[in-house]
Amino acid sequence: MPSKSNKPYDFAAWFTWVDNPVRVRRVVRALLIFCAVLFVIDLLYHRHAYFGFEQSRGFYAISGFVAFAGIVILAGQLRRLIRREENYYSPESIDGEKYPPNELSIIDNKQRSEFTDSQQNESITSRSTAHMDQGGDK
Amino acid sequence: MTLAQPAFLFLAAAAGCAFIRNAKLRALLLLAVPCISLLWVALLDSGTHATVQYAGLTLEMMRVDGLSRIFAIIFSIAAGLSALYAWHVRDLMQQIATLAYAGAAIGGVFAGDLLTLFLYWEVTAVASVFLIWARRTHGAFSTGMRYLLIQVLSGVLLLMGLLLHYQDSGSMAFTSMTLGSIGTWCIFIAFGIKCAFPLLHNWLQDSYPAATVTGTVVLSAFTTKMAVYALARGFPGTEILVYIGAVMTLFPIFFAEIENDLRRVLAYSLNNQLGFMVVGVGIGTPLAINGTAAHAFCHILYKALLFMSIGAVLFRTGTSKASELGGLYRTMPKTAIFCLIGAASISAVPLFSGFVSKSLILSAAGKEGYWLIWIALLIASAGVLSHSGIKIPYAAFFAKDCGKRPAEAPRHMLWAMGITASLCVLIGIFPGVLYSLLPNDVPYHPYTFGHILTQLQLLGFALLAFVFVMKTGLHPHEIRAVNVDSDWIYRKFLPKQIKRISPTIGILVSLPGKWLANAVAHSTAQLAKLSEPRGVLARGWSINSMVFILTVVMGLVLIFNFGKV
Amino acid sequence: MNFFDQVPALQIAVPLIGAPVCVLLRNGRAAWAVTQFCSVICTLLSCMLVAATRDGTVIRYELGSWSAPSGIEYYVDIVNASVLLVVSFISAIVCLYAYRGAEKEIQQDKHYLFYTGWLLCITGLLGIVITGDAFNAFVFLEISSLATYLLISLGPDRNSLTAAFRYLIMGSIGASFILIGVGFLFAATGSLNMADISARIPIADSPRTVLVAFSFLTVGLMIKAAIFPLHAWLANAYHYAPVTVTALLSGTATKVSLYLLLRFFFNVFGIQFSFGQMLLNYVLLPAAIAGFVLMSVVALYQSDLRRMLAYSSVAQIGYIVAGICLVSPLGISAGIVHIINHALIKSALFMATGCIVYRLGHAHIQSLGGMAKQMPITTAAFIASGLSLIGVPLTAGFISKFNLIAAMLEQGWWIGAALILASSLMATLYIGRVVEIMIFRKPRTSTGTLEVNEAPMQMLIPLWLLIALSIVFGIFGNETLSIASAGAERLLTGPLAPALVPESAYLSTGAGQ
Structure with missing residues (x-):
């Protein structure tokens, strides 16, 4: 967890719940309740619809659930059929190769958690110009 | 002028x-x-x-x-x-x-x-x-x-x-x-x-x-x-486009679901979104054309936003593969937020831009009675939520922690994403501005109670399905692999076949060629003697073969010209 | 007798006199100046001829006032006036370029001979185009060929000698075929004057002599114009000749042979005979199509830039011949437009290659990495002219390709049109491949850097002049098109004869029109 000491506001705090099983369970429960409420409203409210089948109660709820689950499951089956190793086409295809790092500004702050934007910008500039001079070696 | x-x-x-x-x-x-x-x-x-x-x-x-x-x-x-x-x-x-x-x-x-x-x-x-x-x-x-x-x-x-x-x-x-x-x-x-x-x-x-x-x-x-x-x-109202578009919305979602490279997931998703627009063109009514234009407008923004956020991840980590990423929200929270806004927009969550544009096309399909197409688009919408709405942000910024702690995207990227994201939200909240730009003057109100209700149901229950497949382990894992698509035909199958048959063809072609060339070589021995001492004339096309071909052509021309008399 | 009346003669006389002057001067710089001067004068003269013949006028000049058909007659209409302009203009531009371009490739003490050869070559080429006499055309053909052998053999590579030798063999065979053809024509008609032959040729019963003449001329011209499959001499000659020479030849030599082909088959034999009776297009069209399809593929696999461009030239000649074979106003004008445009494009490409060779000493495609960084102006020139070769809109190449395809479709040959498009796809690939290496690849040297400077300005300026012109022709294509369609109209009017039927009429005209 990054420390919050020097930063004006850490947006990461918005998401910390995803790593907390208890809070995740709470969110799932909230989603369940939300869906249940929607379903009940749907039962009571008479919608305008283009097609007859669309009028039927809970059509959207069921189709949303079934379509999503169906796609995921079918896709899993599809993978069995079409999956190949990464350099299947050629060892030099873009799937197997690394993205040339001189184009990027890879910064992995495993130790430092502090990093200001101005520093980053400087480092990019110096990096990219340095690589231009070297003719972009790997 | x-x-x-x-x-x-x-x-x-x-x-x-x-x-x-x-x-x-x-x-x-x-x-x-x-x-x-x-x-x-x-x-x-x-x-x-x-x-x-x-x-x-x-x-x-x-x-x-x-x-x-x-x-x-x-x-x-x-x-x-x-x-x-x-x-x-x-x-x-x-x-x-x-x-x-x-x-x-x-x-x-x-x-x-x-x-x-x-x-x-x-x-x-x-x-x-x-x-x-x-x-x-x-x-x-x-x-x-x-x-x-x-x-x-x-x-x-x-x-x-x-x-x-x-x-x-x-x-x-x-x-x-x-x-x-x-x-x-x-x-x-x-x-x-x-x-x-x-x-x-x-x-x-x-x-x-x-x-x-x-x-x-x-x-x-x-x-x-x-x-x-x-x-x-060029082709508004061409009915075949409706079916082409429907297929386009459907097939990429399966590929996107199991693709590992997140930028390729987005490319599949782009293909799927194009399908919606093509259906709109195929229907061809003023409302549908409006839908196509509006959807293209919104789509460019949110797709750019998604590509920008994944691009920022690639820029900072050196990879855009789902199997190598995860948990990046810790150090790239702003990028994560922008990515989520893009995801919400493409999934057509109310108050985001996709909601106000996609519904135009669905309504047009409904009005014209294309019920099968309408269902296809509905399924495709669930698919969009699955691969673009959930998979993209989930695999990059949440999921299991990959251990990387990249720096936040550089400031100019954040600004670019921020402006794009705010445009997505603004269009979602005030669709009137977008609608006033549309080519045809057709009044449309996306924010009716029924529409919001049905869309929220669709998305809510699809999210439930996501929870369900995650819990049951049915969700495909992110693994390092490529998936073959129909480009397999020209990237793998055809080259292989050509490689296989080319020796055979080579033999077929070269045998009589060699034999004939030998025969001619004797008749042009004089020329050959001229060239032999240096030995260089043997390179490339020798004079022998040039003259041989010349002779053949001359013969053919004579036969052709005299044959007609 | 005013100055203008003598323009056709001056067109040949100027370079012809320049050549011995070069020998006498025995100085490379001075010889260059003479060549440059002569080329510019020739360009101006041919501009005058184009201006005079734009409206369909035909200029007939009787050499030494010996009247045709016994005397030699120069015959200028819009078709050959425009080819004259192309040849002399390309010569003027490439000569400007040769000042620096030739300095490394050709030994210093041979420079004056080089320019002598140059002027003789130009004399020959201009002569072939301007003359209205079949035998005279052969004589000029020999002059230009002999000069060309000399120019090619001056190349720095040991292979240039063998390339020149092979060209010598093939060129001589081609020339002797043409001579045989002309001889048989003489036997059949008793005349060597083209207009006269076309009036007397007994086409109705097509006797053996005419058929033989036709056959030999067909094959002889196919060799000279490097039409597939008789193109093989061209690849070696273009590859091993000094690049400056290649730039000159690619824009002029084959184009002149194509002109001769047009003149013989359209005006001397007549359309009705060549295409109606003899079905010449059944011979040429398959050759042309096979040429542009196969040679584009071959170009794709070359490892040397010059060789790649040479094969691409054969492919482009295929386009021109295909256009001509349509025997329709649109098709022929597409062919003529492409003669003009391709001369500009290919010369520019070879000049850009020459800049590379000047600095690098070679043109191996794989070793061109890092060019864009070291020689950006040359790289940009290569890209600009490469795009024109592919036929990207707003370039001269597009005008030709567009008209050619339109002409094909007009005849309902949409398979031919599709093949042209397929071959332009391949052009995209072979040009794209080089461009990618130039811009994005790292240099293949041990240090990883390429230590060369941009080519000298004296080479870049003429190069960019050509490119600018090809872009101008691309954007304002109407001008070249109108010249070409006037030429097509001229060619399609059939035999030259009607202009001079009353024998007394042209006996009395003397020099001038």
Whole structure:
């Protein structure tokens, strides 16, 4: 967890719940309740619809659930059929190769958690110009 | 009557770029030109401007109406945003290519005749390939070559089609056409290639992940949407498009679901979104065309936003593969938030831009009674939520912690994403602004209670399904692998077959050739003696073989000429 | 007798006199100046001829006032006036370029011979185009060929000698075929004057002699114009000749042979005989189509830039011949436009290659990495002219390609049109491949950097002049098109004869029109 000491506001705090099983369970429960409420409203409210089948109660709820689950499951089956190793086409295809790092500004702050934007910008500039001079070696 | 048009501004700036030494100045130019172009387009009067004579034809370089204006506006915005996102890029080649590419796309939507359209069509192909090659790897080179080949193929088909069409109809004007003659089919397929119709789509998934970080953002905006515009202009209400579009919305979602490279997931998702637009064109009613234009507008923004956020991840971590990523929200929270806004927009969550544009197309399909298509679009909507709405942000920023702690995206990228994200939200909240730009005057209200209710149900229960598949372990894991698509045919199958049969053909061809050459060698022994001492004449085509061929040709010509007497 | 009346003669006389002057001067610089001067004068003269013949006027000049058909007659109409202009203009531009371009490739003490050869070559080429006498055309053909052998053999590579030798063999065979053809024509008609032959040729019953003449001329011209499959001499000659020479030849030599082909088959034999009776297009069209398809593929696999461009030249010649074979106004004008445009494009490409060779000493495609960084102006020139070769809109190449395809479709040959498009796809690939290496690849040197400077300005300026012109022709294509369609109209009017039927009429005209 990054420390919050020097930063004006850490947006990461918005998401910390995803790593907390208890809070995740709470969110799932909230989603369940939300869906249940929607379903009940749907039962009571008479919608305008283009097609007859669309009028039927809970059509959207069921189709949303079934379509999503169906796609995921079918896709899993599809993978069995079409999956190949990464350099299947050629060892030099873009799937197997690394993205040339001189184009990027890879910064992995495993130790430092502090990093200001101005520093980053400087480092990019110096990096990219340095690589231009070297003719972009790997 | 003036010739000036926004496209020329871009092209002139692209040419001028080559002479500016200072890379920052170029980046500034890259940013300034789209802003000027946006103002210019907004102030243009409707009607025809700039008629010129070229190659014996009258060309309408500038036709301004509602349909072309909205595409030109969004293209200008997209060019500006991607220029901001690419503020750090110092590569002259990419800067020139971006300007030329964006300019050609804008020129293309203003084209009033097919030849002008073709002109810009080719320029987009040639300019955009540099954004792929700029990655400077072997893989990018071969992908770029495949991309260029397919794009230029689309161009030559268009050229062939327009000439045939010109023969048939005597008119070069780019107006609504009916499928039937070979010419119109050629044009249709040319559009279809750039629009990534099913089985013509591979170039898209092949090339977008191969481009540079910033190049992909640029690529995602123009080529395909220019094709959508061309279809909307040339083939509105062509029923076959409805079915093509429906297939387009459906098949990519399965591929996207199991794809590992997140930029390729987005490319599949782009293909799926194009499907919605194509369905809109196929229905062809004023409402549907409005839907296509609006959806293209919103789509360019949120797709650019998603590509930007994944690009930022790639920029900071060196990979865009789902299997290598996860948990990045810790150090890239702002990027994560923008990605989520993009995801919400593409999933058509109420108050986000996708909601106000996609529903136009669905309503048009409903009104015209295409119930099967309507269901397909509904399923596709769930699919969009699955791969773009959930998989993209989930795999990159949440899921299991990959251990990487990359720095937040650089400031200019955050600004670019921030502006794009706010546009997505603003359009979602105030759709009236977008609707006022649409080509046809059809009143539409997306925010009815019933519509919000049904959409929330669809999304809510789909989310429940996500929870369900995660809990049950049915969700496919992210693994390092590639998935073959129909490009397998030309990348694997055909080369293999050619390799297999070529020795056989070689033997068949060379045997009698050698025998004949030997026979002739004796008769031209005198010549051979001349050449032997040095021995160099044996290289390449020897005089023997040249004279032999000459003899054969002469013989054939004589036989041919005397045979007729 | 005013100055203008003598323009046709001056067109040949100027370079012809220049050549011995070069030998006498025995100084490379001075010889260059003479060559440059002569080329510019020739360009101006041919401009005058184009201007005079634009409206369909035919200029007939009787050499030494010996009247045709016994005397030699120069015959100028819009078709050959425009080819004259192309040849002398390319010569003027490439000569400007040769000042620096030739300095490294050709030994200093041979420079004056080089320029002598140059002027003789130009004399020969201009002569072939301007003359209205079949035998005279052969004589000029020999002059230009002999000069060309000399120019090719001056190349720095040991292979240039063998390339020149092979060209010598093939060129001589081609020339002797043409001579045989002309001889048989003489036997059949008793005349060597083209207009006269076309009036007397007994086409109705097509006797053996005419058939033999026709066959030999067909094959002889196919060799000279490097039409597939008789193109093989060209690849070696273009590859091993000094690049400056290649730039000159690619824009002039084959184009002149194509002109001769047009003149013989359209005006001397007549369309009705050549295409109606003898079905010449059944011979040439398959050769042309096989040429542009196969040679584009071959170009794709070359490892040397010059060789790649040489094969691409054969392919482009295929386009021109295909256009001619349509025997329609649109097709022939597309062919003529491409003669003009391709001369500009290919010369520019070879000049750009020459800049590379000047600095690098070679043109191996794989070793061109890092060019864009070291020689940006040259790279940009290569890209600009490469795009024109592919036929991207707004370049000269597009005008030709567009008209050619339109002409094909007009005849309903949409398979031919599709093949042209396929071959232009391949052009995209072979040009794209080089461009990618130049811009994005790293240099293949041990240090990883390429230590060369941009080519000298004296080479870049003429190069960019050509490119600018090809872009101008691309944007304002109407001008070249109107010249070409006037030429096509001229060719399609059939035999030259009607202009001079009353024998007394042209006996009395003397010099001038």
